[in-house]
Amino acid sequence: PAMLGMLGGGQLGRFFVIAAHEMGYKVAVLDPDRNSPAGKIADVHLCAAYDDETALQSLAEQCAAITTEFENVPASTLEFLAQHRTVRPAAASVAIAQNRVAEKNFFRDSGFPVAPYAVIEQAIDIPAADSGLYPAILKVARFGYDGKGQARVATPEEASAAFEKFGAEVCVLERMLRLDYEVSVVLARDADGNVETFPAAENSHLNGILDVSIAPARGDAAIREQARQLAVDVAQKLNYTGVLGVEFFVSQGRLLVNEMAPRPHNSGHYTIDACVTSQFEQQVRVLAGLPLGDARQHSPAVMVNLLGDIWSRGEPSWDAAYAEPGLKMHLYGKHEARPGRKMGHFTVVGDKADQTLQGALKVRHLLGIRD
Ligand code: ATP
Ligand code: MG
Ligand code: MG
Numbered sequence: 001p002a003m004l005g006m007l008g009g010g011q012l013g014r015f016f017v018i019a020a021h022e023m024g025y026k027v028a029v030l031d032p033d034r035n036s037p038a039g040k041i042a043d044v045h046l047c048a049a050y051d052d053e054t055a056l057q058s059l060a061e062q063c064a065a066i067t068t069e070f071e072n073v074p075a076s077t078l079e080f081l082a083q084h085r086t087v088r089p090a091a092a093s094v095a096i097a098q099n100r101v102a103e104k105n106f107f108r109d110s111g112f113p114v115a116p117y118a119v120i121e122q123a124i125d126i127p128a129a130d131s132g133l134y135p136a137i138l139k140v141a142r143f144g145y146d147g148k149g150q151a152r153v154a155t156p157e158e159a160s161a162a163f164e165k166f167g168a169e170v171c172v173l174e175r176m177l178r179l180d181y182e183v184s185v186v187l188a189r190d191a192d193g194n195v196e197t198f199p200a201a202e203n204s205h206l207n208g209i210l211d212v213s214i215a216p217a218r219g220d221a222a223i224r225e226q227a228r229q230l231a232v233d234v235a236q237k238l239n240y241t242g243v244l245g246v247e248f249f250v251s252q253g254r255l256l257v258n259e260m261a262p263r264p265h266n267s268g269h270y271t272i273d274a275c276v277t278s279q280f281e282q283q284v285r286v287l288a289g290l291p292l293g294d295a296r297q298h299s300p301a302v303m304v305n306l307l308g309d310i311w312s313r314g315e316p317s318w319d320a321a322y323a324e325p326g327l328k329m330h331l332y333g334k335h336e337a338r339p340g341r342k343m344g345h346f347t348v349v350g351d352k353a354d355q356t357l358q359g360a361l362k363v364r365h366l367l368g369i370r371d
Contacts, residue, residue: 001026003043004287005059005066005085007050007077009036011332011342012264012280013069015272017041019280025288028062030055037332038069050077060084065287067242069263071098072143088191088287089242089262096238097262100141100172110237112230112257115249117174126159126173135176138162140169146340147208152176177251182258183217183224184247185231186268188282188292189240195232196282196295198275200224201267201303203247206371209340212364213267213303214357215274219250226255234260243268243283266305266342273328273347274301300353302360306344310368311337320366324359326350 001024006013009031017027017038028044029036039045044062048055051074059066065086068078071094078091096102107114118129120138138159140149151162153173163171182204187197202217203210217224231246234257238244245265247258268279277285277293285292310316321327331344348360 002064002288003028003062004284005063005081006030006038006042006069007066007073008069009033009039009042009045010069011037011334011344013038014041014332015264015269015278015280016067016069016283019278020284023281023284023288025284028059030059035335037334040333050074053080056080065289067263067283067287068094071262086287086289089240089244093238093240093242094262097260098142100139100144100259101170103259104172106237107234107257110234112234113255115174115177115251115256115258117172120159120163120171120173123160123163123168126156126163129156129159129173131156133173133175134159137174137176138166139172139174140166141171142169146210147205150208177249177256180250180253181217181219182247182249183227183255184213184245184265184267185227186243186245186265186271186279187231187235188243188279188286188295189235190286190292191241191289193236193239194292195235196277196292197228197232198268198271198279198295199297200227201270203267207340209307209342210266210305211369212305212360213270214353215270215297215301215303216353218353220253223250223255230255230257242286243279266345267303269330269345270301270303270347271295271297272330274299274349299349299351300356301347301349302356303345303347304360304364304369305342306331306346306367306369307339308337308341308343309339311343312339316367318367321346321363324348324363326356326359327363 003026014037026043029042030046046055153159199216201213201215245261264279272278350356
């Protein structure tokens with residue numbers, strides 16, 4: 001069988017490996033961590049840095065096509081691999097998604113609605129920025145995730161202090177919005193430009209980390225449709241090939257694009273249990289050059305993330321969770337639980353949206369997850 005290549009060995013890579021295996025493909029994973037969740041179940045685990053030339057050579061030799069499960073692969077890695085093999089998404093798309101400045105400028109210049117922001121390249125850019133941005137959030141341009149590398153700042157003085165604390169890295173200073181709620185759309189776009197969108201999910205965060213996703217999102221159907229259309233427009237504008245996650249704010253009834261991920265998205269995990277085709281199967285399909293699968297959702301679903309916090313006294317007892325009908329557990333097999341680390345998730349599916357939400361929140365509480 002053909003071998004597919006995956007850059008990164010986290011849980012997203014692991015779900016890709018499972019989907020690929022189920023479809024009859026082998027997978028080679030490149031990840032420097034010997035215990036990475038995807039590396040452990042891959043057919044080939046190249047245990048090396050993402051810019052290790054020998055490992056990249058080997059990946060290119062063994063794989064028909066290569067994708068990524070995280071946005072921070074060096075652009076040079078994707079460009080090198082693309083000289084030898086099909087790489088999806090393209091290096092140019094990943095380069096935009098991995099840099100908040102490039103990403104925001106791309107959204108703004110393409111006419112997509114975004115929160116007001118200023119680019120902070122050096123300390124003097126802060127006093128020069130529009131005072132109307134405050135209260136604001138200062139976000140580092142590179143390598144931030146799960147709210148890391150972000151500081152809420154009420155004044156330019158606080159922004160300057162946070163900028164220094166972040167090591168004077170390039171940042172985006174963004175207006176703090178009053179959010180009605182947040183939604184995200186995951187889609188797959190193939191090399192011919194065909195698109196399948198999954199229903200929008202409604203997301204709530206705890207300490208900057210995704211906590212609960214409700215799918216489909218509640219609220220105004222027009223918002224869901226607008227979000228879907230905006231996500232498709234973003235993918236088209238990028239001439240994107242692969243699975244793309246787009247996050248949105250809903251503020252004062254208006255949709256704004258927050259950020260995008262050039263890969264399956266945490267808020268799309270519900271698709272594993274609630275859609276005809278999961279976001280990971282779509283990733284396999286796009287990479288292998290197969291037609292896209294049916295993204296239809298067959299059951300309402302609620303997903304809850306399981307963070308390392310509830311491992312404080314060892315592995316939690318899951319018995320209470322398994323008493324809930326329609327609950328599907330997904331533990332990632334990570335050895336070390338740290339607070340804030342994503343260790344697994346569960347999804348509750350059912351016939352009625354309100355029952356799946358009640359069930360999910362009940363189990364969330366029983367497992368000791370506190371707001
Ligand atoms: P991810 O793990 O999704 O990549 P991230 O670290 O890139 O997260 P963002 O998506 O920028 O961070 O922000 C994390 C969360 O913080 C958002 O989902 C939202 O809840 C809140 N947030 C971010 N920016 C704003 C803003 N301008 N106004 C209000 N809330 C915000
Ligand atoms: Mg992000
Ligand atoms: Mg985000």
